[in-house]
Amino acid sequence: MLGWLARWLRIIGVDARYGDRPDDELAETPCLLVTRDRELFRRRRGPAVLLLTEDHVAWISALIRALGVEPFRRTRCPKCNAELVEIPCAEAERRVGHPVRSPRCWACPNCGSIYWEGSHWRGIKKVVDEALRKPVDCPETY
Numbered sequence: 696m697l698g699w700l701a702r703w704l705r706i707i708g709v710d711a712r713y714g715d716r717p718d719d720e721l722a723e724t725p726c727l728l729v730t731r732d733r734e735l736f737r738r739r740r741g742p743a744v745l746l747l748t749e750d751h752v753a754w755i756s757a758l759i760r761a762l763g764v765e766p767f768r769r770t771r772c773p774k775c776n777a778e779l780v781e782i783p784c785a786e787a788e789r790r791v792g793h794p795v796r797s798p799r800c801w802a803c804p805n806c807g808s809i810y811w812e813g814s815h816w817r818g819i820k821k822v823v824d825e826a827l828r829k830p831v832d833c834p835e836t837y
């Protein structure tokens with residue numbers, strides 16, 4: 696159920712895998728596992744993050760800080776996770792067949808999808824900006 700989070704993380708530059716995998720496989724993966732499933736988290740044998748709050752901005756904030764990501768320095772294809780290549784927006788417009796009205800455009804070298812800074816991208820940027828401003832109040836004694 697965290698597919699949207701994987702897609703968002705890819706857009707801000709994180710190499711994020713997502714798919715329908717059996718819990719036994721997820722419990723053993725050497726990758727960092729991000730889950731809301733307490734039972735899977737309990738069975739987990741590797742690094743994991745258990746998301747308990749419903750606050751999605753807090754999720755983004757915590758993951759950006761924990762992963763040491765500089766959001767949007769790179770960007771990945773939300774569909775297939777390949778690193779995107781910046782292209783001239785005139786080329787993007789030619790390939791999608793309509794104006795994109797964006798200062799930056801990208802193409803996926805793997806699946807061929809074309810992206811630009813549209814309303815969806817601006818919505819993600821707004822949440823990420825909010826997440827970066829969100830204070831993380833860790834007591835000094837921890």
Ligand SMILES: [Zn+2]
Nearest residue numbers: 772775803806
């Ligand atoms: Zn792709």
